[in-house]
Amino acid sequence: MPELPEIVVISQQMDNTLKGKTVASVSIFQPKMLNRPVSEFMALLPQKTVVSVRPLGKWILLQCTEKFRLLINLGMGGEILYFEKENFPPDIRAIVKFAEGSGFFITLWWFGYFHLVGPNESHPMTDILGPDPLELSETDFFRVLEKRKGQIKSFLLNQKNIRGIGNYYIQEILYRARLHPLRPIPTLSGGERKRLYQAIQAVLREAIDLGGSDYEKNFWGKSGKFGLSQMPIAYRENAICPCCGTKIEKIATGSTSQFICPTCQVWKE
Amino acid sequence: MPELPEIVVISQQMDNTLKGKTVASVSIFQPKMLNRPVSEFMALLPQKTVVSVRPLGKWILLQCTEKFRLLINLGMGGEILYFEKENFPPDIRAIVKFAEGSGFFITLWWFGYFHLVGPNESHPMTDILGPDPLELSETDFFRVLEKRKGQIKSFLLNQKNIRGIGNYYIQEILYRARLHPLRPIPTLSGGERKRLYQAIQAVLREAIDLGGSDYEKNFWGKSGKFGLSQMPIAYRENAICPCCGTKIEKIATGSTSQFICPTCQVWKE
DNA sequence: GACAAGAACACGGA
DNA sequence: CTCCGTGTTCTTGT
Secondary structure, eight states: OOOHHHHHHHHHHHHHHHTTOBEEEEEESOGGGOSSOHHHHHHHSTTOBEEEEEEETTEEEEEEGGGOEEEEEOTTTOEEEEESSOOOOTTEEEEEEETTSOEEEEEOSSOOEEEEEOTTOOOHHHHTOOOOGGGOOHHHHHHHHTTOOSBHHHHHHOTTTSSSOOTTHHHHHHHHTTOOTTOBGGGOOHHHHHHHHHHHHHHHHHHHHTTSBTTSBOTTSOBOSBSGGGOSSTTOTTOBOTTTOOBOEEEEETTEEEEEOTTTTOOOO | OOOHHHHHHHHHHHHHHHTTOBEEEEEESOGGGOSSOHHHHHHHSTTOBEEEEEEETTEEEEEEGGGOEEEEEOTTTOEEEEESSOOOOTTEEEEEEETTSOEEEEEOSSOOEEEEEOTTOOOHHHHTOOOOGGGOOHHHHHHHHTTOOSBHHHHHHOTTTSSSOOTTHHHHHHHHTTOOTTOBGGGOOHHHHHHHHHHHHHHHHHHHHTTSBTTSBOTTSOBOSBSGGGOSSTTOTTOBOTTTOOBOEEEEETTEEEEEOTTTTOOOO
16 A cells, blocks of 8 residues: 555656646546546546646645546555556556546555545545644644554554554654554653654655655556665564564554564563 | 442432422532523422432432422432431532421532433433343343443443442442453353343342441431441452452452452453 | 543444 | 444543
């Protein structure tokens, strides 16, 4: 599933490529990913022109003319790919074609959303997203942590608190901050909160600079370069921690699981 | 805090004593225990006559003429006491006087409610109470346990499930049923559910027969006789279990605590 | 555990 | 955590 870094990269590529292009046609092969009937998509989307493309947590926002917005969430295992010639894979879910012949299509492994929002319409799923972590000052980060009682990992994964972090980057973030994922927020010291903020900034920016994860594809179908060497712990059960040599463990963290170094990411009360 | 047995005893005494008496005046010394302005109490309550007094979980319901209801909850450490001559203690919160000179007053240690509900008005706090455990058949008890996932103690203490059981009687109930308070409901066998039902019936009826707890006062200011000999475990840390000789332990059960025999009330999955 | 309100958590569904 | 809705449990305040 693409997280903030992949969405930032893709949005930038889409912004560069699609800005000013006018939708000629739209094809939908999976109506349940939509927020309105297929017929309305067919009626409303064509003739709108792309004004800009911006990341919104794990969502991609295409701002269009007449105050229409196209909001795309790739869910798990989804891809959004540019095309100039029509040559589509078999599991395609939606196609948007522009007037001059190019366009993009979407594939999904399981769930995903393809939402068209008109002027004066609200969009509950994105309206409740928290701030972009890369636009958040350390002071504001400290402020959102205040009075929260839950576990630090589930807090960071909840898109209402901070948008864009998923179960992939959280592993490296918590490892670099040397924090156990189940630590209750009130037990975090000022120094730990500072480390956490720095780790979020560092991991996400580094991943963006490297074009995103090496197992996610960008708008051109190319993989990023953020991989093994940047993520020594994640998905490596029984490997050893490069910092202390301890064997990496896989633990359950709510509905997700996580790889940790039991020495570096030790639990403190 | 008075629980079901004390409320049953007090309600019976109030029913016998106050039925047919007409309110002459009401005095309020703590407005926050009310559900409406003091002025409305003064205007509405006088001239109403008591039709009946009934227990409602931990609440006392005075049914009055013109479909008015007086609902009293003594909270923690509260008392409701009859008087014939005016001779009040210092920490008094409310007084109701009847036409012929007698009346009752309320003292509270911490919280409590003194609510007047008119005809056609609802009362959210008592509307959501579960069934009276002594009016519940074994079949219905089994039915309310179905599909519940939580711990058995917090289920029984939640007044929405069953009304009137508090942290005093629950200790003897769970000891007699030989159940650990933190057992998840789905792990309870049919036999254990049956034991639990029987223990609830036995403990509550025995306590009513003895006039309630020996450290709570009734409408005449007299204590009940349900005490030490009926409660061998509760509030006796390091005492020994009369059944097996094991040392009694005090454990935390959510926000309350409880005394258990670790041998008799053993945890089973 | 008296109760309310809100947060956190668990689960099932799409 | 992809996100939602529902329901339940836990926390905090009065």
